Amino acid sequence: MGNINLKELALALNLSTATVSRALRDSHEISPETKKKVLELAKKLNYEPNPAASNLRSNKTKTIAVIIPEITNNFFSQAINGIEEIARTHDYHVLIYQTHENSELEIAFMRRLLSGRVDGILISVASETNNNQDFKDIINQLPVVFFDRVNENIDAVKVTTDDYESTYNATCHLIERGCRKIAYLMALNNLSTGKKRFEGYRAALTDNSIAINEALILTDSNNEDENCAQIKKLLVNEQPDSIITSIENLALPCYYACKDLNLNIPRDIKIISFSNLKTAPLLNPSLSTITQPAFEMGKEAASILFKILNKKYFEPNGTLILKSTIIKRESTGF
């Protein structure tokens, strides 16, 4: 498999492989005439250096890894597009790994990557992530940039959005629309991302003199059918007047639950969700969203990683915070 190799090229030129190799690397030991001859034939015969061999020499894989929970989540597919755009300008390949929220798989991926397959890692951590020591070991050995889903116990370079402000403002938006019994669908509660979102919700309630009611708070089960059943139970038992969902995956189960219970959105219940769904404006009713700048986050995280690789980034614990946008649509009584 593959095109002509170095040995064959040398044979065709009637030169030693060492001479050809040096000529291709533009070594001063080789005469300009020989270099010209070698380069011309290499081009003509479509010679491409074996990356495994040249990696051994340069110690660069020209590859970065992106580790994310789910590719089918619109936030992540858009973020990857941003990462790719930057990788392309550096002539790098992008390896994509999905953890499906499984932290064991996540650590296994990272350990595997340590053996020299990539130059650096961009990661948005799995929701069940717990073992910080594993992360610390890996960060000590390979440049890593965290984006979106981060862990406050790990000192690392991070790119996030304004999670606290986002849910604070979304909660205030519902209060302005007359809501008082605001349910909160919590997710990512092991991560600072999820904790900050939850804090924003609580603070907005407190600032508006609304007591926090634990019965209105539901935790993501990581299973769509179970989430839908739990949401229905919450709607029947507690009769909230609105719901904030802290991840995109929880928005559609709310719509299905309301459909099943014949609840009209937004008359009977208002809904706002973190979401990068392209179809949010076309849903029935159109969905109010907290939309993160996914593409920009991917670009920024990748740019920082390349700065680290090129030794031009000097803030080992720097955090870049981008702003999300609240888009008000019919589901919150537009």
Place this chain on the structure above:
Amino acid sequence: MGNINLKELALALNLSTATVSRALRDSHEISPETKKKVLELAKKLNYEPNPAASNLRSNKTKTIAVIIPEITNNFFSQAINGIEEIARTHDYHVLIYQTHENSELEIAFMRRLLSGRVDGILISVASETNNNQDFKDIINQLPVVFFDRVNENIDAVKVTTDDYESTYNATCHLIERGCRKIAYLMALNNLSTGKKRFEGYRAALTDNSIAINEALILTDSNNEDENCAQIKKLLVNEQPDSIITSIENLALPCYYACKDLNLNIPRDIKIISFSNLKTAPLLNPSLSTITQPAFEMGKEAASILFKILNKKYFEPNGTLILKSTIIKRESTGF
């Protein structure tokens, strides 16, 4: 960067690197006691072989590439999940490339992959793909399996869906609903995928004694705004009673165009689209779809690629055809 290397491991054991290397490869030249000693320390010190070095030996990269037009298209993100599931069982990495429908980028990716970076390629070709010779050159050098978007002029292993039958049946569904002026939004017209979809539409009209009206046929411009403008023009000038869109990307522009023109779906116009959108049932109105088994297609294509890699597949031009499903919802007058 990286863990302990072979040299350091040998030093720690007070053995030569050659001996340690042979012990790790379970060579008969090394005594069982030495092997045991080497393996125990290798494990203890977390030694992992350098993949660049071991790739040179085994000539296997343990990596496959997936080349697709767009990751944000639900069909492709679901197909990737299927591919990944199979790759994982073979302990392979998956490299993902997006062409953004650019055939030059597509060929550049493939040429780059020829240099030994991957063991095989799964590809769904870009819509503007034209140069068959480039593909033929690559297929001669590396195992390639085509899925979904294929080119009839290339002899290769292919996994597709029943494109002709899908549009034939979708057209008949609209005719049963009383439609006679059925517009067709054409895409992928350089590929057999697009051609077969178009043929299915034409055949259904002919079989139902409806003349083919060229004015009702619009071609994808590959630009969302332009598509939306063209669709609006078509709706105003030709007043079709229904639309079939031959790719998912054209469905939402139809919804926006109807909104802008105050046309009621399905009363004024019925719509059915190829789509793997998860939100199709929740759109306003819910969207009737031709849904491809994306996850299954990814699994099947990857399974065939691994059979080829393991020399267990013997049909160089075999085509596997999976069935799509027509899901009737409100947008076609449910």
